[in-house]
Amino acid sequence: MTAPVLAGLDLGGTKIGVCLGDETGKVIAAARLATQAEASPEPQLRYCIQQFREMEAKTSLAAPAALGIAAPGPLDPQKGCLLEVPNMPAWQGFPLRDFLADHLACPVNMANDANASVLAEAYWGAAQDVDNAVFLTMSTGMGAGLLLDRRVYEGQLCMAGEIGHIRLSEDGPVGFGKAGSVEGYLSGPGMVQVALAEALACRQRGEKTEIPKDASRWRTEDFLALARKGDPAALRALDRIGAKLGQLAALLADLLNPDVLILGTIGSAHLDLFEPRLRRVLDQEALPQTAAHLQIRPSGLSDRGNQTALALARQQLWYE
Incomplete structure (x- = not known):
C-alpha cells in the first residue's frame, strides 16, 4: 500500500510556505511566497494551489490525502477562518479552510501555529x-x-x-x-x-x-x-x-x-x-x-514551518 501524501500550508504575516510530505514529517517538496497582507487572499491561495499541482507533477506524487493549515492568531473553528490578525487585515474572515478543501478536494485541518507546533513536536520533535x-x-x-x-x-x-x-x-x-x-x-x-x-x-x-x-x-x-x-x-x-x-x-x-x-x-x-x-x-x-x-x-523539528502544517494533515488523516 502506497503511503499517503500530506500537504501543508504555513501561513504567516510575511510569507506563505507550501509543502508536500509524509506521515514521518519528511518534507518531500516545498515552495515559498511572500504574503500580501493587505491584498485579497484568493489570488494568493490560487497561486498556492498551483504550486501544489506543480510539486505533484515534478515529484510524481499522488494528490494529497489531507491538508494542514498552520495560521497565526485566534481562529474561528466553525467557519475555518482567521479572526483578529492585525498585520493581515485582508485575511480576517476569509473562508480559508473551505476554499482550499474545495479546490484541493481533500479534508483540511486548520489550527493556530502554536497548537500546530506542539502537535508537530509530539509527533517528531x-x-x-x-x-x-x-x-x-x-x-x-x-x-x-x-x-x-x-x-x-x-x-x-x-x-x-x-x-x-x-x-x-x-x-x-x-x-x-x-x-x-x-x-x-x-x-x-x-x-x-x-x-x-x-x-x-x-x-x-x-x-x-x-x-x-x-x-x-x-x-x-x-x-x-x-x-x-x-x-x-x-x-x-x-x-x-x-x-x-x-x-x-x-x-x-x-x-x-x-x-x-x-x-x-x-x-x-x-x-x-x-x-x-x-x-x-x-x-x-x-x-x-x-x-x-x-x-x-x-525545538526538535528540522523544518518547523512546514512540519507544523504536515502535523495537522497527519492528525486530520487519522482523526487523532
Missing part, C-alpha cells in the same frame, strides 16, 4: 517522549501550544494558549496593546523594545553601548549578538527578558505541571542564553517539585 508539554512560539508574536495527556488542548473557543496578552508587570514594553505583557517582553519585537530601553538608560548613566539610537532596522538577532559580545545594555536587557521568561515558566509549571517547556524560534536558537536566566527565576517562583520536574528544551 522535542515532545515525542512525554505526555505533557508547553511550546512557546517566541517569534513575531508570543503564544503557547498546550499538550496535555498527549492531546493538544484548544479550549472551548480554540483560544487556549493565547498568553501574549497576559500582564507580567504594571508597566514595560507593549505587546497585544498592553504594557508589561508577555508578548511585550518575550516576542521578537518586544525584546528589541527592552534592549532599546536599557540602551537609553545606559547612555543616561554615561555608559557606552553598541545598541544604535536609530534601531528602525534592528532585529532580535542583532541584540542577542551584542549580548554575546558582553555589551552592558544588551546583557541587562537579556537579564530582564530571561527573568520574565522564568516568571512565565513558573506560572505554567504550577498551573499545568508539564514535563517539558519547549522554546521555539528565538528561544530555541539561543537556549544557552535564556535557560540559565529562566531557570534561576523558575526555581525561586515555582513549587520545588514542579520546578525540578520541568525540563527546558529547544
